[in-house]
Amino acid sequence: MAYIPGYHTSLISHDVLREKSGAYLDGKHLLIRTADDAVFCTLTRLHRQLVVEYNEPSSSAYAIERSEAPPKKRTTARPKRSQVPLKASGTTEQWHLRLGHLGPEVIKYLPAGAEVLEPLSTPSTTECEPCALAKATNLVSRRPMALPDHPYQRISIDWFSYEQAFNGLTGCTIIKCDLTSVTTVVPGEGKNTIGPAITQLDTRVHRQYGFRICQVRSDNEPALGNAFPAWCKREGIDWIPSSTYTSAQNGGAERAGGVIIRISTSIRIAARLPEDYWPESTVTAAYLHNLIPTETNGWKSPLVTLKEAINAFTNSPLDEEIYVDWPPGYKNASNSRECLRLHKALYGLRRSPLL
Numbered sequence: 001m002a003y004i005p006g007y008h009t010s011l012i013s014h015d016v017l018r019e020k021s022g023a024y025l026d027g028k029h030l031l032i033r034t035a036d037d038a039v040f041c042t043l044t045r046l047h048r049q050l051v052v053e054y055n056e057p058s059s060s061a062y063a064i065e066r067s068e069a070p071p072k073k074r075t076t077a078r079p080k081r082s083q084v085p086l087k088a089s090g091t092t093e094q095w096h097l098r099l100g101h102l103g104p105e106v107i108k109y110l111p112a113g114a115e116v117l118e119p120l121s122t123p124s125t126t127e128c129e130p131c132a133l134a135k136a137t138n139l140v141s142r143r144p145m146a147l148p149d150h151p152y153q154r155i156s157i158d159w160f161s162y163e164q165a166f167n168g169l170t171g172c173t174i175i176k177c178d179l180t181s182v183t184t185v186v187p188g189e190g191k192n193t194i195g196p197a198i199t200q201l202d203t204r205v206h207r208q209y210g211f212r213i214c215q216v217r218s219d220n221e222p223a224l225g226n227a228f229p230a231w232c233k234r235e236g237i238d239w240i241p242s243s244t245y246t247s248a249q250n251g252g253a254e255r256a257g258g259v260i261i262r263i264s265t266s267i268r269i270a271a272r273l274p275e276d277y278w279p280e281s282t283v284t285a286a287y288l289h290n291l292i293p294t295e296t297n298g299w300k301s302p303l304v305t306l307k308e309a310i311n312a313f314t315n316s317p318l319d320e321e322i323y324v325d326w327p328p329g330y331k332n333a334s335n336s337r338e339c340l341r342l343h344k345a346l347y348g349l350r351r352s353p354l355l
Contacts, residue, residue: 089115154178154215166276173197174257182302185286187279195231
């Protein structure tokens, strides 16, 4: 048995009782029996506990204890606050560290309660090593390249992956002319179709306008492998890849693809077409994109800009002396040493006019 001062009852440990005397609990009959099974005492279940002896507490005892306790006085007085505002002082470096590495400009405008000592010694972002490491950002080179000499001399390409379409295609190659912003979409079954798409476009541009693709800008994706650079070298095309894992440098094709994808999605949703019909809606979106005026082209559509560039290219006045041979059928023996001087650019002349 344990007596605990201030506790409302004494406690009996059944385990200790059994170890000392061999007595045990007969839970079925609520008895404590000795080692020879004799009845030691009878138990009573009260307040979800087994009780050996229960004495009813006197209610007057609690009343006396409460009456003896002095009543507490309620006060409405509030603590007085100091009329003098608190001030804290420190150097700019200390305030920089206290306030989570603030910048130099913010420290100049701290409240009046913050006294800044040595205000001219604020550490810059590069002088504080934690700031330099935490605030470092990616700086992507976005130096603008010179405009190409003629349409389709330089193009930007990118591959956009989709879920497999109804006809088994898994993505599309987006090709943008860097001079006119004319965009071509070629759906395909994989990235191995990028080379054939550029070949088809080069053939079409040469037959339609007399130009050749000379430079190709793209992401330096490992998925392109060695086949694409080898193909560019074989075709005599300069491949201009972006830095590895830095697709932002190929922003022209990225932005053009984003615009076409948004137009394509809007068309597909409005027409209530299933998602696997994206090849049809994407090609349609590219066609519409080439007809829409853009701010980059002076609010002219890419196709109008292309036609104006071709007309200006073929009919622009020449500011230098250029001589050509007689066309077939006009040359004879008497004027075999004569040639013609051009006053305006002819169709197919590889020269960049001032557009």
